[in-house]
Every structure is written in C-alpha cells, then in structure tokens.
Amino acid sequence: MRYLDEIRKKKPLIHHITNYVVANETANLTLCLGALPVMAHAIDEVEEMVEHAQALVLNIGTLDRTQIDAMLAAGARANERGVPVVLDPVGAGATQLRTDAAREIAKNVRLAAIRGNAAEVSILAGYRADIAGVEALGAAENIERVIKELALKLDCVVCATGPIDHVSDGRHVARVANGHPMLSTVTGTGCMCTTVVASHIAVAQDRFDAAVHALAAFGIAGEHAAAEADRKPGTFHQELYNAVFALTDDEVDAEKRVEILREE
Amino acid sequence: MRYLDEIRKKKPLIHHITNYVVANETANLTLCLGALPVMAHAIDEVEEMVEHAQALVLNIGTLDRTQIDAMLAAGARANERGVPVVLDPVGAGATQLRTDAAREIAKNVRLAAIRGNAAEVSILAGYRADIAGVEALGAAENIERVIKELALKLDCVVCATGPIDHVSDGRHVARVANGHPMLSTVTGTGCMCTTVVASHIAVAQDRFDAAVHALAAFGIAGEHAAAEADRKPGTFHQELYNAVFALTDDEVDAEKRVEILREE
C-alpha cells in the first residue's frame, strides 16, 4: 500500500491527548506527513472531538489524574466509533503513576497499537526494565518475545523502538533497522514516531504492515535529515520536518531495511 | 502609521492566555515583532498581569473550563482598564465546548478584534461551517457579509484569514492577498497572526487600519520566508521568525496587496 500517498490524499484527522513538551512538535510532524493534527485534552470535549478523528493518540508524557480520565473517556468513545487508538506509554516504569496509567489505559481501552521504547513496552508487558526519566536504559531481555506476548494479549500491534525497532502483531515480528543516532539528540522523536504510526493506521487495513511502514518511513526521514545535519541537533530537528514532508512511498520502498520473521 | 517602528519603539507587553501547542512559537513571534510576550493563565494572577499589558490575547486552542474562567476574568479587567482584547476562537465549531466558550467570551468581554479562520469566524457569527479539528474545510458562503455583520454586532474588528484574508470593522471590508501556502504547513501560524494583530492594535488609534496592516505584514513575512525555504516546512518555520524580525514598514507599504471596499 502507498501509505504516504494515501495519508496525503485522505488527510486523516489525528486527535492527540498528549504532553505539553512535544505538543507543537508532534502537530508539525503530523502536518508534514500530510495528516491534520488536533490537540484537545479537556474531559468536556475529548469525546466529541474524537468522533471526528481517524485516529486517537494517547501519550502520557506529562501526566496527571485529570488527563488519565480524559484519556479513558476519549478511548472509550473511540472504541465505540471504531476510531483506532494508539498508546505511547512515555515514562512507564519511571513512576508508579505512569506505570499504573499505562496499564489502566491498556486494560480499559481496546488499542490498535502501542509505540514506546523497549523499556516502556517491557514495563507495560509486566517485565522489569531500567528507565531514567523517559530514557530507556535497559529492557526485558528478549524484546521480541515480550512484544509478541503483549500484542497477543491485547490483540494489537506493539512497537518497541530503539537502535533497531521491533514490531509484532502477536503472530509476526518485524525488525526495522532504519533510523539514525541523531534522533536521540532531539526530544520527542519517539512521540513523533507514535504520530507517524497513528497516521498510517488511520488509513490502513493491515495494521501490522502499516506500523512497519511507519517505522521505516520515520527512520528513513531521520537518515535523510542526518545527511543534511549530522552532529547539529538544532539543524537536524528542522531537517527532520523537511525530510518527512518530502518523503515518498517510492523512497521508503527503496530504502527500508525491514526483516519480517514469519511464524513457522 | 508606521506600525512596526511604533511596536519596536514602544515594546508593548502582550499578555497571552493561550494554548500549550503554540505558547513558545507565539512568544517568539512577539519578540521578533519587537513587542514583549507574557504567558500567564492562572486565575490567581491574570487580572493583575493584564493591568500591565498593552493588549490581551485570548486563544482557546487547548481549552478547559478553568481556562475559560481565567479568560473571562482577565477580559473583564482588561475592559475596565482599557486594554484591548483580541480573541482567537481556535476550533470553534469543532466541539460544543469551543463554540460555547468563544460565544461566551464574545458576549461577556468587549473585544477589540477577532482573528480566526473563515470557518471559526462563521461559527462565531452563528452560521454553519465545516471544520476538521482546527482546520477550516468550508465557511459561510459570503464571508465578507458575515464578518461585517459580526463586526457591527460586537463593535470590533473581525479578521477571517485564509488564502485571502478578509477584515471588517462593520463599515468597511478589506481584502488582503498577501501570504503563502507554506504558512499552512506549520502549526500555529494562525495563532501567530493573532499575536501580530494584537501587537499592532496595542500601539494603534485606528484598529481597522492596524488589523489590515498586521495581516499584510504577516503575509509578507510568510512570502519572504517562503522565498528562502519553499517546500521545506522546518526551514520555513525558522525563516518566518527571521522574516518578521527583519520586516520594515517600508517593505509592507511596497509589497502589501490590500483592497479596501468602502461603504457606498
């Protein structure tokens, strides 16, 4: 499927309930991708807003109790209306509030996908992992098994991103080797990646295929940006938007480094 | 009037109660223009803060009930002290909360100006319009009549921006044809435009003239930025600040594309 063409043609509305650190950056990333962002967090409007959306992103990066309630309400309405929900469990494992909130959302909302770093996803799956603030230091040992288990349990696509990204739908596991170390010099590139996943799923039939394409596309955009701005994080940040805006499906097909491990 | 010179000389303080998506970007735009931004939203301080300001921006981009109360309190105090108030009804029409809040503010606060996209302004005026999140899809048919009516009713200047901007004070209507499609690839350029309008009104006698100049100036800055960075939204975003910072009144006079329809 030509995902980027499809996103640019359909312009899906991506409703974000997200943290104030990256609200601007993820909105801009959404626009560069060709989708439409809307950021709305108030319990008084999230249910109505999500009805008009083609995907809902729940990102717990700067969480408080009020926001958890809004996420649960928006998630329930999204489920009723068939709007796919993507969870970004930012900082799960760093505090009890975040661990509990991520698990509460995963339990109460039917998720289409989860995108976190390997530590966050491990925590969500019930394993131990090391996290400093929102930075993964160490994850569960066999991350491929962990995400497969979690995907099976929640019947959704699970993405654990890092130097190599891993994706599973509970049956298959994919490894995506695109990306660049400069992505870790800019805050919120994980959150941006979640937005890319949500925008792909918003127009997709096959969510596993969509998530794999999303991670490859975002990784390739990172490679393109780094080619313009290696060792300069400020410049890289700007070039990342340029690269996403300019990226084509043909480039993704040509440059993706994806290995799919099919279930025997 | 040489508005940009005047703003840079007087450095008006622009108090924003605004959304967390564009708080940084509008603060930077205010600085580039030569004015001083302050972002303060707590009901405990907005009345005191606005007393020291030369304009107040009320932007409902990420709204909740607490913020509406703060906006009403700040607006009332601004009215008492003669501080001009500019409303940006972001997403009016997208949810009942936003539609109601925009109307409640317009009813209870004496506004100097309103700046929204054509759909938001149409909704505020009581017409139907199509909006996806915060993106105008379709507005009331005769936007010039709509803004004239609304301006007359509220005794303020109404700006509906888009490919062509329309401004009215209830008697005249102006069309401003400056701008560039790249402005729609960066989130918050509408909110930035509202800040430019507020900064102009902060130093102006004639608010209609000030708003027209503001829209022309911001549109020209967009054209200048696009000349440096067409098809590159990340670069365009940065060049937009550069362009606003460098813009002169002489350039605005030379490059503005404004048509004023005087009342017969």
Place this chain on the structure above:
Amino acid sequence: MRYLDEIRKKKPLIHHITNYVVANETANLTLCLGALPVMAHAIDEVEEMVEHAQALVLNIGTLDRTQIDAMLAAGARANERGVPVVLDPVGAGATQLRTDAAREIAKNVRLAAIRGNAAEVSILAGYRADIAGVEALGAAENIERVIKELALKLDCVVCATGPIDHVSDGRHVARVANGHPMLSTVTGTGCMCTTVVASHIAVAQDRFDAAVHALAAFGIAGEHAAAEADRKPGTFHQELYNAVFALTDDEVDAEKRVEILREE
C-alpha cells in the same frame, strides 16, 4: 573541573517542573548539553520522579496553585535525598502570585542555586525592581550586593543574568561577560540557562565554580550561535542548540570572560 566532559559522561537526569512555554526548548537544551531531561509536574509523581534525578529545576514561568504544591513537595523530597534544587523565579515581581510563590519556595526548600534576571532576583531578595511581564526593566541598584546578601541568607548560589551576569555564593562575587544580545530575541533563553546551571551543579562539588562555568559556557554558546546567525532569531535559535552540543571545556576555558571578586 571539566564540567562538560563530566556531564556527557555521567548523563545526569534533570527533573524539571517548568512552564509549558519552554518545556520543549529546555528539554532539547538539556539533551544538547549531554544530560537527560524529564518533565513531570503532577503532585502524584514528582516525589518519586525526583528521587531518581541528579538535579531538580523549579521554574515558575506559567504558574498556578497546583504547580506550587507540586514544587514544594518535590523540593522537600529532593532535600531529603540530597538532590540539588535550582529555582528560576520567572516573572517574580510581575504578579503577587509569582512573588509569593518564589519566596515561599525559597523559604521552604533548601536551594542549591537561583538563576533569574536582575529584576527577579532583586524582588526575591526583598528589593524593588521593574519588570514588564517576564522582562527585567530595572533591578535593585547594587545587584552585586543584593545577590551576595541573598546567597548568604539562603546559603545558596545566586545568579542574576543580563548583559553582564553576576554570581555569588555569599562570599565571592563573579562577573561573567560572555553572551550576546541575540539571546534576548528568543524566548526561554533564561530558562535554558537555568537548565545549564542545574546540569553543572548535578555533577559538581563546588557549586559556585559550577554556576560560573555554566553561565560562561551558555554565554559562549550564544556567541558561537550569533556568529552563525546574527540578526536572524529563527536561525540563531537553532544554532544555539548546535553550539551547546558542540561546545567543549577547552573552548570555555579559552573564551570565558570571568572576573572573580574575592572577599578581602
């Protein structure tokens, strides 16, 4: 001490309770410096989060009552665990809420350092000063005496930044002449500077020396960025991250313009 090397080696976690205007920018600055940022404000998690941090930044830039409570709770826990706390009293003097909050925090939390503009620091020390929103217009007359008094009273390092930065630990006063006027064309450079101070103190034994190095380093980064982008605030903003990322201890030693007034 080779502070930048040390920060890049130890990667201290800097927990920020900060304003939504600069949350993204200070997180990115932290990363460029080589430290790890985490932004967390909820009373339900700040105490747990700060236990894992090597420094805590309390920045009152967009304050409300809820946030003050979270700051006091996080500060108390940081004190118990020996995590150094750095206060940025943004806008103290602009409203009673901010003045009171800054003083309440200074009274109840044992601070390692304070970083504000001269007006904010003067207000915090109990003097009169002129402030427009968050912009210092005039400070207490003898800023060196003021910060020395305040440093002595609170037993912490006090930094009053401006065209010349002043630092005192109650015994010595340092003047740091690095920096560039372009720093005032971008919002949040003061907040970024506070983050640099906190990151230095996180790895330091001698907090006065660390603060002086931090101000020199950030000022030099501003000079480097301006060399790439003078008169272009958008470009300067991006180059500032590049400059901080590339800065070395050797450059700071070679380019710092610091005068230390030792107590006779």
